[in-house]
Amino acid sequence: GGDPWKECMEMAVQLARRAGQIIKKALTEEKHVSTKTSAADLVTETDNFVENVIISALKEKFPSHRFIGEESTAAGSKCVLTDSPTWIIDPIDGTCNFVHRFPTVAVSIGFAVNQELEFGVIYHCTEERLYTGRRGQGAFCNEKRLQVSKETDKSKALILTEIGPKRDPETLKLFLGNMESLLKAKVHGIRVIGSSTLALCHLASGAADAYYQFGLHCWDLAAATVIIREAGGIVIDTSGGPLDLMSCRVIAAGTKEMAMFLAQEIQTIHYTRDDEN
Numbered sequence: 163g164g165d166p167w168k169e170c171m172e173m174a175v176q177l178a179r180r181a182g183q184i185i186k187k188a189l190t191e192e193k194h195v196s197t198k199t200s201a202a203d204l205v206t207e208t209d210n211f212v213e214n215v216i217i218s219a220l221k222e223k224f225p226s227h228r229f230i231g232e233e234s235t236a237a238g239s240k241c242v243l244t245d246s247p248t249w250i251i252d253p254i255d256g257t258c259n260f261v262h263r264f265p266t267v268a269v270s271i272g273f274a275v276n277q278e279l280e281f282g283v284i285y286h287c288t289e290e291r292l293y294t295g296r297r298g299q300g301a302f303c304n305e306k307r308l309q310v311s312k313e314t315d316k317s318k319a320l321i322l323t324e325i326g327p328k329r330d331p332e333t334l335k336l337f338l339g340n341m342e343s344l345l346k347a348k349v350h351g352i353r354v355i356g357s358s359t360l361a362l363c364h365l366a367s368g369a370a371d372a373y374y375q376f377g378l379h380c381w382d383l384a385a386a387t388v389i390i391r392e393a394g395g396i397v398i399d400t401s402g403g404p405l406d407l408m409s410c411r412v413i414a415a416g417t418k419e420m421a422m423f424l425a426q427e428i429q430t431i432h433y434t435r436d437d438e439n
């Protein structure tokens with residue numbers, strides 16, 4: 163009886179808090195910044211250090227589990243989701259913010275079994291807010307239960323998005339074109355905060371009505387998807403079909419109406435799938 167993954171989730175909470183303390187301390191210190199897939203795709207020693215802290219602790223406790231981590235993937239590890247219990251980890255979401263000391267930085271730990279997301283833990287490092295979602299058991303920020311916005315009217319929508327790493331002229335044209343379409347459709351506003359996971363936590367909290375993005379990764383989506391669904395929200399593909407965790411694109415919203423409005427309005431920006439790299 164009970165929850166078979168309870169111990170795993172408790173460990174995820176502990177590790178997210180521990181990682182958050184490391185990141186908070188490192189935020190004000192000197193950093194060594196490198197680039198990955200583009201000049202805007204950044205990594206620091208702290209990203210690698212924190213991912214290693216999290217994965218080594220989990221491997222010791224759960225030696226049969228599998229791991230997908232942002233920096234392990236960058237270093238050449240395969241990014242495939244099998245039926246095995248799998249941890250999906252972003253050690254620092256909002257690395258560009260972290261580099262600039264812009265205080266919107268998170269640790270994200272998701273967990274899937276049989277390719278189904280079981281729980282998600284996201285820790286806002288500077289505000290010490292812990293977002294959690296457990297399949298079938300609701301979503302919380304610290305002790306407070308989360309509930310998405312019930313807004314269905316696009317003209318009352320606050321929408322969140324993130325820019326994504328590609329900055330070539332064609333990508334920028336599509337990215338700005340999508341913003342232009344939404345503004346022409348007279349939404350209330352669009353915000354870019356520099357962290358996909360925290361933007362998705364704002365959506366789960368009802369602080370925004372919809373989110374869309376091209377160019378994010380499974381480690382930006384895994385934990386947040388559980389949190390949003392448990393807060394009553396919708397997480398789908400940008401085509402309007404079911405979410406594909408490896409597709410590097412997403413629409414999330416409080417209501418089906420808002421999700422479908424976005425699916426109709428935005429043009430696809432092509433990114434290589436996470437499992438094709």
Ligand code: IPD
Nearest residue numbers: 255256257324326356357358378
């Ligand atoms: C990135 C950030 C960024 C978003 C990217 C993410 P990282 O995560 O959330 O805002 O545009 O899609 O990959 O690289 O800082 O972990």
